[in-house]
Amino acid sequence: GAGVSQTPSNKVTEKGKYVELRCDPISGHTALYWYRQSLGQGPEFLIYFQGTGAADDSGLPNDRFFAVRPEGSVSTLKIQRTERGDSAVYLCASSHGQGTTEAFFGQGTRLTVV
């Protein structure tokens, strides 16, 4: 596709429920990142994939958060037992995977936990 695609664009869920957020990166990009952005703040790093493997998951806040990228393309961020504090915009980005290349971001998924 032309850019990074994230679905859904908005998700409202009840506290305690499980959610999945999907990211479809730019074709050919080996690196994929997930960030979380709360209102008025900068993006906060969650996890980074190089190919199929999670190269750095140090930003995942706790074990309720998990992400996969089984075929090295589409990624899914999974949140179990959602809490109201999980409400934020979840951003996905992809790049060619070299440190010198810029990352391209999707529009984000706005998650609201009620």
Added chain:
Amino acid sequence: AQSVAQPEDQVNVAEGNPLTVKCTYSVSGNPYLFWYVQYPNRGLQFLLKYITGDNLVKGSYGFEAEFNKSQTSFHLKKPSALVSDSALYFCAVRDNNAGNMLTFGGGTRLMVKP
């Protein structure tokens, strides 16, 4: 650990005047530096980057940024601001010794008044 500071929450400038949005960084190795812009309800858009070479880099929409190693700064500039430049601006850094994680600053809101 790598970090980015954007000391100004908001910058106000009159249309036609020059603008500067400040950014300082901290890395253990050599920095790769990036500026992104975010319009309301939109994803982050890449503006420009510094990897190596000339300290003054030029990017999209007439923006430029100056890398200053001694001051560990990478301020964003534009000679003549437009009302349409009003948006949220984020500085980001990647440490070439620390993998591909991209760390963002807290953002600066630029308000350009007619």
